[in-house]
Amino acid sequence: MSFALNNRAGVSPGTRARVVRVAERLGWRPHSAARALSGESAGVLGMVLARSAGSLGVESFFLQLMSGIQRALAPRDHALLFQMADGLDAECELYRRWWAEGRVDGVVVVDPRTEDPRPALLTSLGLPAVVVGGMADEGAGGSEAPRLSNVWADDAGAMATIVRHLYDLGHRRVAHIAGVAGFAHTERRIASLRTEAARIGLADARSVTTDYTDAQGAEAARRLLALPAPPTALICDNEVMAVAAVSVAAERGLAVPREVSIVSWEDSVLCRTLHPQLTSLSRDTEEFGRHAAEQLLDVLTGGPLRQVRTPLPTLTPRESTAPPPPA
Incomplete structure (x- = not known):
């Protein structure tokens, strides 16, 4: 029977067809572990x-x-x-x-x-x-x-796009609420922010790493917005932290975007339905x-x-x- 179901040699076409019909009626499916032991996918x-x-x-x-x-x-x-x-x-x-x-x-x-x-x-x-x-x-x-x-995307180029957008609006103090330290894309985004800041002459550009959660995103936003010269724009590495940053701005009495601008690295329905709607990087994930x-x-x-x-x-x-x- 196993030879017939696994299309092995030594079984006539007629016998194989009858065995397959019976197996289908019984709802049989190949067992993944058994297939692995036999070298099959x-x-x-x-x-x-x-x-x-x-x-x-x-x-x-x-x-x-x-x-x-x-x-x-x-x-x-x-x-x-x-x-x-x-x-x-x-x-x-x-x-x-x-x-x-x-x-x-x-x-x-x-x-x-x-x-x-x-x-x-x-x-x-x-x-x-x-x-x-x-x-x-x-x-x-x-x-x-x-x-x-x-398969990869250009994180450095994407960060440069965001920084140019904020710079063209007139922002000179920009902070980045980043993801996990040691992740290659996190380090690349941090490095790109520094490179762009030096190239175009931003007065202040800094990054704070987090674990991507709303809790750490909110805590990072609180620390940054409590600085003596707080950033006028926040770049958040996902939409969860961007929404948390909007909430922190509200609790501090800061209007978005009149007093602080916020950008989400990821676009989603959350970014499009929040008030105010979030400026976001868009890609087909x-x-x-x-x-x-x-x-x-x-x-x-x-x-x-x-x-x-x-x-x-x-x-x-x-x-x-x-x-x-x-x-």
Whole structure:
């Protein structure tokens, strides 16, 4: 029976067809562990998020990313196995276990670090992977770094777009409520802010790292807006922290955008329905996820490793940015 269902040699076409009909009537499906032991595809891609569940809040990025991944997997009869992990060590241990058990055919890796053990680990395991987001070398595939497929956006260019928008409005004191320190995209955005500030002559530009939650976003906004010379504009690394910053401005009696402007790095329905509507970076995150999944599926079928740069996000000005108050 197993030879018939797994399309092995030694079974006549007529017998195979009868066995398949009976299996379909009984609702039989191939067992993933058994398929893995026989060397067959598990039909599953894995993705691990090494953040606390609370840090996701109502942030839309990962939901849209996973939606795009699933959009690519569904026609290929693949599934996405998603799991949270308590830190990078736990994430790496999951990869080892998945590889040993044959649970997944490959993995989608998110949140690249500046010091990241995962590329070397996955390369040593021979577990195919695609990294979502710019790695420490911006996806350039350095000669000494383990090469993995990579789908990434230009974080430095996106930050420069935001800074130019604020500078053109007249802002000279700009603060950045950033994400997690050590994440490659966080460090790249911080560096880009410093570079742009030096290039155009901003009087004050600084970054404060957080864990992406509304609580830490609000605390960072309170500290920044309590400075003797507070920033006249805040750039927030996701919409959850941007909304928190709007709330902090209100509790301090500051009008947005007349007294402080706020920009969200991610666009979402939250940005468009809040009052005032948030100026945001707009990109097709579902398409980002679809690109990543298709790239990994291509590698699984013998395709080449590639570094794919997605279009630069566009800034959508809305009600939350305006010229700063008179000095």
